[in-house]
Amino acid sequence: MPQSDPISSPQNPRIKNLLKLQQKSSERRQQQLTILEGHRELIIACQAGAVVDALFVCPELATESQLQELATMLGEQAEWFSVSKAVFEKVAYREGSDGVLALVRPPQHTLESLVLPANPLLLVLEAVEKPGNLGAILRTADAAQADAVIICDPRTDLYNPNAIRSSIGCIFTVPTVATSRPELLAWCARRGIRTYAAALTDQARPYTEFDFRGPTAFVMGTEADGLTPALMHACDQTIIIPMAGYIDSLNVSTATAILTFEAVRQRR
Structure with missing residues (x-):
């Protein structure tokens, strides 16, 4: 005091x-x-x-x-x-x-320092630039008990005070790592982690068709541009959340929450 x-x-x-x-x-x-x-x-x-x-x-x-x-x-x-x-x-x-x-x-996490279970659930964000989106996704990761949030080629400081505020402190409860695309892909391959790119393409299949009970990483892009072609094509599968209305996409934090809790539902 x-x-x-x-x-x-x-x-x-x-x-x-x-x-x-x-x-x-x-x-x-x-x-x-x-x-x-x-x-x-x-x-x-x-x-x-x-x-x-x-x-x-x-x-x-x-x-x-x-x-x-x-x-x-x-x-x-x-x-x-x-x-x-x-x-x-x-x-x-x-x-x-x-x-x-x-x-x-701030804790100093790296990919190699992560301690993961046999079937980890990971959230990957490429080039995240809005602290509010990062904070909202960290809250989802905490609520769903995801094993880590991985930021690929970040455009914002992960410990920006506004990101901490919007996460309500959850950036400290979920291991959060910044890395590059090549390092991420090589690490996932070594660990046998299946990568699911959320992207609006002709090849994308509805997320409800997949089994997320094994080692899983959901890979999400930015609001404005989505995933880069290099990362999207490097992922194992491309998935989509079917839209029934006029719009064709959701806010990235909302889409991440839908996919994450589908994985949680399946694992229960």
């Missing part, structure tokens, strides 16, 4: 560093830190084993019960700093903040 007087100047070096970490992915990479805002998100991250370096709280916004819960969970793990409301509102990156913001060390 913070014992000192609140930080009340936006020129405080710690506050200036928070703003740099919030705004620049290069700073996050260099310092190996990211920003996580929100009591609920921080609790989820801590329960998943996230390492918290520092905690900034605004006593005017955070409740006593929230602070007590964090104190019990974190113990002496992190430095605590009290921040005035005016300063906290400068570093908070969402409206209606609950007065809790943490500096967290």
Whole structure:
């Protein structure tokens, strides 16, 4: 729990560093830190084993019960700093903040470090660029207990504060790996993981025709462009979610959820 007087100047070096970490992915990479805002998100991250370096709280916004819960969970793990409301509102990156913001060390997962069961369920996203889509898919992966989310050739920082926010901290509960297309395909081949490209092509077959109880990776493209031809053609099968209306596609996070929970249904 913070014992000192609140930080009340936006020129405080710690506050200036928070703003740099919030705004620049290069700073996050260099310092190996990211920003996580929100009591609920921080609790989820801590329960998943996230390492918290520092905690900034605004006593005017955070409740006593929230602070007590964090104190019990974190113990002496992190430095605590009290921040005035005016300063906290400068570093908070969402409206209606609950007065809790943490500096967290992102886990460093690789394909080879993943510990997988015999029949893993994996979600692969190619060139993801919208933090909101990444966050929504991570929530699906957490809810379905998928074994990992793999980002192939990412266009966004996986630990962008907005991705963490939209995932409600689930980026810490699901192993998340950034890799390249060749590395992904070679790794899947070595592991005997069958890859299913979700794409609107003449060769695509309805997802309901397939058995997803074995080692499975759903491969999803971007909202604007879908999958690149190189990755789509390299996958074992091309699948589609049949559309009965006028539109021919769904939001990538919605499509991922449909496929993922079909696999979960089959495995039950």
